[in-house]
Amino acid sequence: MAPERTDEVDPTPVRRPTGGMAVLVIVGILLALSVAVALTALSPGRVYAEYGLPDPGDVTRFGQSLVRAIAEVCAAIAVGSLLFAVFLTPAQRGGLLAADGYAAVRAAGWAALGWFLAASAMVPLFVANALGKPVSEVLNPTQLIVYIDALEQAKAWVATALLAGLLAIACRIVLSWGWTFAAFAFSLLCLMPVAVTGHSASGGSHDVGTNSLIFHLLATAFWVGGLVALVAHAYRGGGHLQLAYRRFSKLALICWITLAVSGVINALVRLTPAEVFSTPYGTLVLAKIGALGVLGVVGYFQRQRGVRALGADESRSVLMRLGGIEMLLMLATIGIAVALGGTPPPGEISAQPSTTELLIGYNLDGPPTFLALLLDWRFDLLFGTLSIAAALVYLAGVRRLRKRGDAWPVGRTIAWVAGCLTILIATSSGIGRYSPAMFSVHMGSHMLLSMLAPVLLVLGGPVTLALRALPTAGKDAPTGPREWILALVHSPVSRLLTHPLVALALFVGSFYGLYFSGLFDAALPLHWAHLAMNAHFLLAGYVFYWPVIGIDPAPRRLPPLGRLGLVFASMPFHAFFGIALMSGSTVIGASFYHQLALPWVTDLLSDQRLGGGLTWASGELPLLVVVIALLAQWAKADAKDAKRADRHAESDGDADLTAYNEMLKRMAGGKRDG
Incomplete structure (x- = not known):
């Protein structure tokens, strides 16, 4: 998982770290603490009075602000330092981190340790604030576990502490660029538990609030943490x-x-x-x-x-x-x-949102008619933004090739843009709007994200376009985006995910594992779980179709018959899944759908069977497209081989055919002599 091209050792002399950077960081943390405490002190007891809770006291009230400020500063430094090690400073030859990158990873490890300690301290402080009690009264382990089980954000802080602890351990053992990238990706996961709980994840429009907060936290961590890492790098003389x-x-x-x-x-x-x-x-x-x-x-x-x-x-x-x-x-x-x-x-105290708004974040105006599914849009801030950005970046790459005089097939551009449009429709149109509330519409969105969008995206060849559009780093130049992409494509993780058995298990096994295990029932009330499901559908489909019909170079190249066999192996599983939904007698997600009590969904089992019918009927069409694309690629490859053989024959006077005929003559002569 290491970049192919790396730079030579930088001749800039490296000084030993001075205490100036540590003093600056400490001053910054104290400044953040002072601002948080000062603003908290402006309205003592007002928040608790609004919630009808007693004031827990200064220790609990100010302690939560202090500890949360420390946690957020440490989180930003951990994420930003890993970002610096992966993308802002080059690695050595062979993919090992250079001294500058290793120093940033060590700083991330210390910050992750502080993040772990602060998140652990936040658990009793948050519980005490939520109950309006002094923190000393909630420190009993038995009672604390009961309180944590009843408070979602307390669970989020427990999860954050566990993840930050694992991140601190990982930062102590990683040495290569590839595993540092994995640690960086894991650090982003550590930000999510708190991001998807709290004010933005409750009440009306919590879907928009949560999605916007995710962007907000990631941008803050990259900017603040990246700047701290950059200034620390300058102080070290890197x-x-x-x-x-x-x-x-x-x-x-x-x-x-x-x-x-x-x-x-x-x-x-x-x-x-x-x-x-x-x-x-x-x-x-x-x-x-x-x-x-x-x-x-x-x-x-x-x-x-x-x-x-x-x-x-x-x-x-x-x-x-x-x-x-x-x-x-x-x-x-x-x-x-x-x-x-x-x-x-x-509005959080006085507002009384409807049941539908409370559960899915917004109201539904009526049944999902054809026009409603087509025109009743609610833009998905996460997947909608990413799909539009992906289309624009792809078109910018095509434009760069054409300005350079290089050709790029129009069919690939159409396929990629259509794939991005499919994601946008599945998550932001009326299909995406009704998907959290009705099982049948959810299965329609599922099919679009897992069966159709990945097929179109892999036919677009985004990796091939990026490798052609991005400049190549010179032999002694630092690595850049092109080398990072190559490193990820040929990484052990990519090789594992594109293994035929693993890709097949992720693609078809997730249908059964999600809907027949009770996992879907638990995920329905949680907006972040819907985001995770959509991401899984999209990525699992992409990983499956990439080595089968993908234009891009895959870590594992399957022979044509192997690709065709893998496609046909998946088809019965989809058919059986659809039949199981149509013939089942148990309603999946019954508790959540009963709470919604949509007036136009009077029979949940019929709606589920409709979703099964959609799955069974629509699942075969994308697979048919895949088979056609695979046969077309196979025929095109044979035509290229034939042209190559013809050119070779013209260049050597058809020596291979002449030698073959001579061999047949000798064999025939030997038989006559016998």
């Missing part, structure tokens, strides 16, 4: 500072835009325009927007001065000074965010 600075500058702009857009969307979900200026929650939102604006201005001027300083002797000191100022402002903003997270939105 090499390739200019390269790291240029790459981070591009990332910082994307993060700033993402923070601004996601923050505004999340605020609009929780506030009306009048509440922005008349409530404490709105005041904190305005303070955070102001801090973000200041960060944008400071960051812009820093980029301008940094560009002028690149190549100069004082560039390192300039970057340390300006980066340190921006880092302190970022950590102060985290303090505002912590105070915002501990303040209930103005």
Whole structure:
């Protein structure tokens, strides 16, 4: 899983780390703590009075703000340091981390340890705040377990502590670029438990609130943590500072835009325009927007001065000074965010959402007619944004090839754009809107995401396009996106996932494992579980179809008969699954659907059987497309082989055929002599 091309050893002398960076980080953490505590102290007891709870006391109230600020700062440093080790500084030959990358991973390990300790301390503090009791009264292990079981966000902090502990262990043992990338991906998972609980995950429009918060937290971790890692790199006197600075500058702009857009969307979900200026929650939102604006201005001027300083002797000191100022402002903003997270939105106490809005995040206006499924859109902020971004990036790659004078098949472009459009329709159209509430519509969305979209995406050949459009790093140049893509394609994880048995098990086994094990029943009330299901459907289908009909080079190349056999092996499983749904007598997800009590779904079993019929009928059509595409690729490969043989025959005077005829003559002559 290591990049193919790496750079030579950087000649820049490396100094021993000084205490300046540690002092700067400590000052930043203290600043974040001070802001969080000061804002928490502005309204003592008000939050508990609104919820009808007694004030738990200063230790519990301020302790939660302090510990949460530490947890969020440590989380950002852990994620950002791993980001720096993977993408902002090059690895050595053979894929091992260079000294700069290893130092960043070690810093991530210490930050993950702090994250683990703070998340562990947050569990009793959150429980005490939720119950309005002093923290000393909830420390009894038996009672604490009962309280945790009743509070979703307490469970989230337990999960965060466990994941952060595993991350801290992983950062102590990884040495290669590939496993550092795996640790970085795992660190993003560590952010999710708290992101999908709390204010954004409850009440009306919690689907939009949760999705926007995911973007917000990822952008914060990349920007804040990446800047801390960059400044630490400068303090250490690490090499390739200019390269790291240029790459981070591009990332910082994307993060700033993402923070601004996601923050505004999340605020609009929780506030009306009048509440922005008349409530404490709105005041904190305005303070955070102001801090973000200041960060944008400071960051812009820093980029301008940094560009002028690149190549100069004082560039390192300039970057340390300006980066340190921006880092302190970022950590102060985290303090505002912590105070915002501990303040209930103005409508959370008084609002009485309907049962449908409470369970799925929005109301449904009527039955899913054809026009409703076609026109009643609710944009999925996560999958809708990713599908549009994927289409635009692909088209930008095609445009770059054409400007260079290289051709790219139109059919591949159409296939990729159609695949992105399929994802958009499955998650954001009326199909996506009704999918969480009705099993039959859910199965339609499932079929689009697992059976049709992956087929179109793999026919688009995105990896091949990227390898042709992206520049190749020179022999002594640092690795770039092209080398990272090659490393991931040929990684052990990719080889494992594309193994025929593994791909088949993930593709068809997930149907039975999800719906017949009770897992689907548990996932229905949880928005994050719907996101995870959609991601699994899409990725499992892509992994299955990639080595079968994919244009891109796969880690495992199957022979044509093997590909055809793998496709035919999956077909009976889909048919049996659809028949099992149509003939079953037990309603899947009965408890959740009974709670919704949609007036146009009077018979849940009939709706389930309709979903089974859709699965059985629609599952064969994409497989037919796959078989046709596979046969077309097979015929095209045979035609290429025939042309290649003809050119070879023309170049050597058809020597192979002449030799073959001579052999037949000798054999015939031998028989006559006998």
